[in-house]
Every structure is written in structure tokens, then in C-alpha cells.
Amino acid sequence: MDEQTRxxxxxxxxxxxxxxxxxxxxxxTRPGARITRTAPGRVYLLLPNRPGR
Incomplete structure (x- = not known):
């Protein structure tokens, strides 16, 4: 990945x-979501799968 696409x-x-x-x-936060990464203009979240849904 070069500097422009990273x-x-x-x-x-x-x-x-x-x-x-x-x-x-x-x-x-109640369902267990958490921030995994932040970048300019973006926040990446992870929400775990819940069985039976």
C-alpha cells in the first residue's frame, strides 16, 4: 500500500x-460495540454477533 492509499x-x-x-x-456500549480504529472523518466499530438473531 503506498502513501496515498494507506x-x-x-x-x-x-x-x-x-x-x-x-x-x-x-x-x-450496551450491546458490546467498541471502537476498533479511528481515521480522519471515520470511526470503525465492531459489534459482536449475537446468537439467535
Whole structure:
């Protein structure tokens, strides 16, 4: 992957702000969602599969 196509990482301040905001909202943390990566303009979430759904 070259420099132009490689996703950039967000700064540590942005990652911290995103995580604090995410943790404040129980709607996403209740089913077990978590932030896996942040990049400029994007936040990637992981939501585990729930059996029987």
C-alpha cells in the first residue's frame, strides 16, 4: 500500500475525544460495540454477533 492509499490514523487527541464521546452513549456500549480504529472523518466499530438473531 503506498502513501496515498494507506488510511491515515487520527491524532491521539481525536481518538481520545471519540472514545470519551462513545463511552458516554450507552446505546452502543450496551450491546458490546467498541471502537476498533479511528481515521480522519471515520470511526470503525465492531459489534459482536449475537446468537439467535
Amino acid at each position: 488510511p491515515r490514523q487520527a491524532s491521539s487527541e481525536v481518538r481520545t475525544r471519540d472514545r470519551v464521546g462513545f463511552d458516554r452513549h450507552g446505546l452502543m
